[in-house]
Amino acid sequence: MPISDRVQKSLVEGSWIRRIWEEGFSLKQQYGEENIFDLSLGNPVMEPPAEFHQELRKLVENPLPGMHRYMPNAGYPETRAAVAAQLSLETGMKFTMNDIVMTCGAGGALNIAIKTILNPGDEVIIFAPYFPEYIAYPDHHGGVAKVLPTDEHFIPRLDAVEAAIGVKTKAVLINSPNNPTGVIYSEDFIHQLGELLSKKEAQYGTQIFLISDEPYRKIIYDGCKYPQVWSHYRQSIVVTSHSKDLALPGERIGYVAVHPDCSHREELVAGLIYCNRTLYTNAPALMQHVVRHLQSVTVSVAEYQRKRDFLYDHLNEMGYSVVKPEGAFYMFPKSPLEDEVAFVRELQQWRVLTVPGRGFGSPGYFRISYCIHDRTLEGSLAGFAKAAQRFNLC
Amino acid sequence: MPISDRVQKSLVEGSWIRRIWEEGFSLKQQYGEENIFDLSLGNPVMEPPAEFHQELRKLVENPLPGMHRYMPNAGYPETRAAVAAQLSLETGMKFTMNDIVMTCGAGGALNIAIKTILNPGDEVIIFAPYFPEYIAYPDHHGGVAKVLPTDEHFIPRLDAVEAAIGVKTKAVLINSPNNPTGVIYSEDFIHQLGELLSKKEAQYGTQIFLISDEPYRKIIYDGCKYPQVWSHYRQSIVVTSHSKDLALPGERIGYVAVHPDCSHREELVAGLIYCNRTLYTNAPALMQHVVRHLQSVTVSVAEYQRKRDFLYDHLNEMGYSVVKPEGAFYMFPKSPLEDEVAFVRELQQWRVLTVPGRGFGSPGYFRISYCIHDRTLEGSLAGFAKAAQRFNLC
Numbered sequence: 001m002p003i004s005d006r007v008q009k010s011l012v013e014g015s016w017i018r019r020i021w022e023e024g025f026s027l028k029q030q031y032g033e034e035n036i037f038d039l040s041l042g043n044p045v046m047e048p049p050a051e052f053h054q055e056l057r058k059l060v061e062n063p064l065p066g067m068h069r070y071m072p073n074a075g076y077p078e079t080r081a082a083v084a085a086q087l088s089l090e091t092g093m094k095f096t097m098n099d100i101v102m103t104c105g106a107g108g109a110l111n112i113a114i115k116t117i118l119n120p121g122d123e124v125i126i127f128a129p130y131f132p133e134y135i136a137y138p139d140h141h142g143g144v145a146k147v148l149p150t151d152e153h154f155i156p157r158l159d160a161v162e163a164a165i166g167v168k169t170k171a172v173l174i175n176s177p178n179n180p181t182g183v184i185y186s187e188d189f190i191h192q193l194g195e196l197l198s199k200k201e202a203q204y205g206t207q208i209f210l211i212s213d214e215p216y217r218k219i220i221y222d223g224c225k226y227p228q229v230w231s232h233y234r235q236s237i238v239v240t241s242h243s244k245d246l247a248l249p250g251e252r253i254g255y256v257a258v259h260p261d262c263s264h265r266e267e268l269v270a271g272l273i274y275c276n277r278t279l280y281t282n283a284p285a286l287m288q289h290v291v292r293h294l295q296s297v298t299v300s301v302a303e304y305q306r307k308r309d310f311l312y313d314h315l316n317e318m319g320y321s322v323v324k325p326e327g328a329f330y331m332f333p334k335s336p337l338e339d340e341v342a343f344v345r346e347l348q349q350w351r352v353l354t355v356p357g358r359g360f361g362s363p364g365y366f367r368i369s370y371c372i373h374d375r376t377l378e379g380s381l382a383g384f385a386k387a388a389q390r391f392n393l394c
Numbered sequence: 395m396p397i398s399d400r401v402q403k404s405l406v407e408g409s410w411i412r413r414i415w416e417e418g419f420s421l422k423q424q425y426g427e428e429n430i431f432d433l434s435l436g437n438p439v440m441e442p443p444a445e446f447h448q449e450l451r452k453l454v455e456n457p458l459p460g461m462h463r464y465m466p467n468a469g470y471p472e473t474r475a476a477v478a479a480q481l482s483l484e485t486g487m488k489f490t491m492n493d494i495v496m497t498c499g500a501g502g503a504l505n506i507a508i509k510t511i512l513n514p515g516d517e518v519i520i521f522a523p524y525f526p527e528y529i530a531y532p533d534h535h536g537g538v539a540k541v542l543p544t545d546e547h548f549i550p551r552l553d554a555v556e557a558a559i560g561v562k563t564k565a566v567l568i569n570s571p572n573n574p575t576g577v578i579y580s581e582d583f584i585h586q587l588g589e590l591l592s593k594k595e596a597q598y599g600t601q602i603f604l605i606s607d608e609p610y611r612k613i614i615y616d617g618c619k620y621p622q623v624w625s626h627y628r629q630s631i632v633v634t635s636h637s638k639d640l641a642l643p644g645e646r647i648g649y650v651a652v653h654p655d656c657s658h659r660e661e662l663v664a665g666l667i668y669c670n671r672t673l674y675t676n677a678p679a680l681m682q683h684v685v686r687h688l689q690s691v692t693v694s695v696a697e698y699q700r701k702r703d704f705l706y707d708h709l710n711e712m713g714y715s716v717v718k719p720e721g722a723f724y725m726f727p728k729s730p731l732e733d734e735v736a737f738v739r740e741l742q743q744w745r746v747l748t749v750p751g752r753g754f755g756s757p758g759y760f761r762i763s764y765c766i767h768d769r770t771l772e773g774s775l776a777g778f779a780k781a782a783q784r785f786n787l788c
Contacts, residue, residue: 002601002629002658003665004513004535010672011664043464053457060454063447070437070643104498104646107674115534119398136672140509141398142536207396249464250679252498264396270405271397278404278530280501284678285644 006139015132016359017041020344024353031351037380040353042179042330044299044371048247051297055290068285073277074269075102075255076285079292083255086295091230099260101272102288105252106215108281109239110137113211113256114171115279116271118143122170124211127156128361129332131179131213143170147361153323154181154332158192165200171209172197176227177216180360180367181332182308182325184220187227194233201235207263210236215254218245218298220327221305234261237268242291244328245298253287304329307370311377318385319393329371332357336391340366346390350383400533409526410753411435414738418747425745431774434747436573436724438693438765442641445691449684462679467671468663469496469649470679473686477649480689485624493654495666496682499646500609502675503633504531507605507650508565509673510665512537516564518605521550522755523726525573525607529755537564541755547717548575548726552586559594565603566591570621571610574754574761575726576702576719578614581621588627595629601657604630609648612639612692614721615699628655631662636685638722639692647681698723701764705771712779713787723765726751730785734760740784744777 020040028036059067074080080097087095103109110133114124120142126134127150138145146169148160161172172193176185185193197208212229217240220226229236241254256272258265276282308325315322321334337343341356344366357365370377414434422430453461468474474491481489497503504527508518514536520528521544532539540563542554555566566587570579579587591602606623611634614620623630635648650666652659670676702719709716715728731737735750738760751759764771 003510003661006513007510007665007668008661010668011661041464045460045463047457047459048462053454056454060447060450063441065441066439068442068642068644069439070435104502104674104676104678107672108498111674116397116401119400133672140535140673248462250462252674252676252678267397267402267405271401274401274404278501278527279534279673279675280498280505280646281674282498282646284646284681286680287678 010136016356017132020353020355023348027348027351027353036351036353037376037383038353039368039370039372039376039380040355042369042371043249044244044247044329045373046247046299046303046371049297049299051294052246052248052290055293059286059289064289067289071285071288073282074273075100075283076288076292079288082292082295083257087257091228093230093260095257095260098269099258099265101256101269101276102283103254103256103276104281104283105243105254106213106239106241107133107254108252108276108279108283109241109254109256110211110213111140112272112275112279112281113237113239114138114143115141115275116268117170117209119170121168123166123168125161125164125169125172127174129154129180129357129365130361131175132359134173154178154183155185155189156193158196161193162196162200165208167204167206169200169206169208171211173211173213175213177220177325177327178330179216179328180330180355180357181323182328182330183323184224184326185227190227190229191232194229197233197235207235212236212238214238214240215244216328219301219304219329221301221308222326224326230259234259235263242294246291246294247299248287251284251287253283253291255283304371307374307377311368311370314381315384318388320384320388329369331368331370332360332362332365333368335364335366336388336393338364340364343387343391346387347383350386352380352383404530410750411526414747414749417742421742421745421747430745430747431770431777432747433762433764433766433770433774434749436763436765437643438638438641438723439767440641440693440697440765443691443693445688446640446642446684449687453680453683458683461683465679465682467676468667469494469677470682470686473682476686476689477651481651485622487624487654489651489654492663493652493659495650495663495670496677497648497650497670498675498677499637499648500607500633500635501527501648502646502670502673502677503635503648503650504605504607505534506666506669506673506675507631507633508532508537509535509669510662511564511603513564515562517560517562519555519558519563519566521568523548523574523751523759524755525569526753528567548572548577549579549583550587552590555587556590556594559602561598561600563594563600563602565605567605567607569607571614571719571721572724573610573722574724574749574751575717576722576724577717578618578720579621584621584623585626588623591627591629601629606630606632608632608634609638610722613695613698613723615695615702616720618720624653628653629657636688640685640688641693642681645678645681647677647685649677698765701768701771705762705764708775709778712782714778714782723763725762725764726756726759727762729758729760730782730787732758734758737781740781741777744780746774746777
């Protein structure tokens with residue numbers, strides 16, 4: 001075998017998102033792109049905000065000497081300080097640049113966080129439905145993702161978490177606002193989770209990190225306030241990116257932030273920087289210069305909320321069972337057929353592309369991404385309606 | 395222990411480049427930056443060529459719709475095609491975009507190449523002196539770096555390679571033009587290495603990849619032609635970046651290229667793309683757009699050659715024993731003291747910063763980086779001369 005057994009296995013198992021993308025590609029070639037309603041990818045069509053273009057233009061028209069050179073492996077001090085200032089503002093806590101490491105997106109951030117803390121065989125608890133790469137990240141670094149179920153509102157069950165934590169548990173990984181469900185964990189839930197982790201740390205004499213993956217932190221609806229992990233648990237690590245809040249997914253600009261009062265903080269940050277250097281997940285220079293000035297800027301959340309309302313109301317009316325998303329730009333309706341792959345294929349017949357829930361560890365559901373043009377969203381309704389009629393949802 | 399034992403161990407062992415950097419930082423604070431002659435880092439002061447600024451300005455002034463969105467995990471097809479066209483031109487072989495995966499620099503490229511091919515315990519043969527991260531990359535992915543010596547001109551010994559290859563050998567990793575020595579492996583050497591690997595593949599019934607790390611491919615002196623691996627061995631993978639040829643190290647834009655006739659090529663490339671996605675070493679979007687049009691552009695090699703000649707001639711005159719570099723922007727002189735750390739400290743007394751050879755697996759030597767301003771290079775001569783006098787080199 002020319003390639004590694006593990007990689008080979010992952011290729012054979014494949015990714016559902018990728019499979020749907022490939023099938024969609026054929027459909028688009030067959031029927032024309034405008035006749036396929038692709039709700040399968042979390043790749044926002046929204047352009048970055050005007051402030052981004054201004055900053056970028058300013059830099060490119062007046063380049064700073066050496067602005068494309070290597071910077072320290074943690075990122076530019078000025079950018080890290082700007083991120084820390086924004087976090088301090090949002091949380092009322094005191095972050096400094098020493099709590100921040102700039103990375104190649106949130107995926108890079110998660111990889112280095114997990115690599116830094118895991119010994120072989122250590123466990124990372126994740127919750128289904130989950131972002132598919134959550135399985136790969138611990139696996140890359142000799143660890144294991146331990147998958148726990150969530151309740152009917154996609155909120156983790158604390159009793160299940162309590163039962164699952166053992167001496168090998170090194171981290172609990174949460175993602176709120178959530179991909180693929182759009183739910184937000186409440187302040188109360190996070191508080192209880194923090195209490196539970198503290199209790200378990202004391203019980204086992206171990207350290208358990210709460211890793212919060214927050215690329216959708218700023219995309220929340222109905223005027224809600226975002227429940228931060230920081231005030232509820234000291235051993236917290238936040239990983240995030242500007243992929244969604246500044247609509248820059250292709251630029252791979254993100255960061256890890258560590259709780260300022262985390263125990264062994266310096267050692268942890270030194271480990272993150274080492275892994276950033278040797279996994280080579282450093283953030284690109286130009287984007288570090290740009291986002292330094294955009295920490296308080298966000299794409300139009302109202303625009304996403306409008307899309308959510310439009311789609312949610314229509315699906316609801318058609319009889320679909322959907323938990324109403326409070327953030328991000330996904331919905332995760334229950335499949336009218338137990339076999340959701342069959343239902344996703346049914347939607348494909350109507351040229352609507354979605355992703356089966358089993359791709360996220362939750363068969364019986366399917367994921368819709370609505371970070372798309374209104375015309376695509378509107379065009380998809382006929383297909384959703386036909387499929388609903390076929391399975392007598394109303 | 396809050397962090398992983400392996401990462402902890404790497405932190406304690408530290409990096410000599412980093413240690414010198416930290417000591418240099420203190421010296422600069424003490425004496426002023428202009429009074430410290432820092433030849434320790436491979437971070438070119440040369441600005442990117444004019445064509446780079448033109449392309450970047452063009453794009454930023456007339457942004458393409460969606461140009462910051464996610465692209466396929468292998469990179470933009472147009473960029474991959476441009477890289478393939480340039481490789482075809484340079485080699486006379488027929489590369490297509492399907493042989494190319496765009497990555498976060500050459501470091502990202504090496505990580506995904508090694509992860510794609512390695513099973514636990516597999517070996518990657520490397521040669522001392524080596525780029526320090528060559529030890530970390532196989533270790534990250536469950537493999538082992540097996541270090542072999544080189545001869546007095548820093549060329550690997552084929553008999554040692556032959557003796558070292560076993561059933562666990564998955565790859566031989568070479569780096570030419572070399573960091574830290576500046577030597578270039580001859581066409582004849584690469585041909586013999588290719589023959590040897592073919593022989594060993596047949597003997598063991600295994601596949602052995604030749605991975606060639608080529609960020610300095612275009613920085614070669616004296617009008618030499620660069621000896622490519624492609625025509626000498628089919629199981630070849632080239633990893634590289636535009637960090638040095640376009641002076642963009644901070645932008646982390648690189649790629650992996652696979653031999654078009656490599657066996658199991660499709661599976662190998664699929665594995666590379668999977669690892670790029672899940673290690674999150676994707677190349678940033680904007681830089682992919684830019685370098686697409688700059689495949690035939692290079693910084694001024696004459697400028698580097700001038701710096702090499704200046705430094706080499708002076709060091710030679712002072713009595714230092716140096717193999718004359720044929721490319722890249724490093725020299726690796728023999729330390730006048732057996733304990734090269736003591737000699738590097740001696741140079742520090744004269745405010746000249748270099749890196750001990752043991753950081754590259756070769757005690758008894760030290761590395762000089764000359765990708766710096768002429769004033770720094772000129773300023774360092776007094777220190778080199780004083781140290782030479784002290785140890786009676788002339």
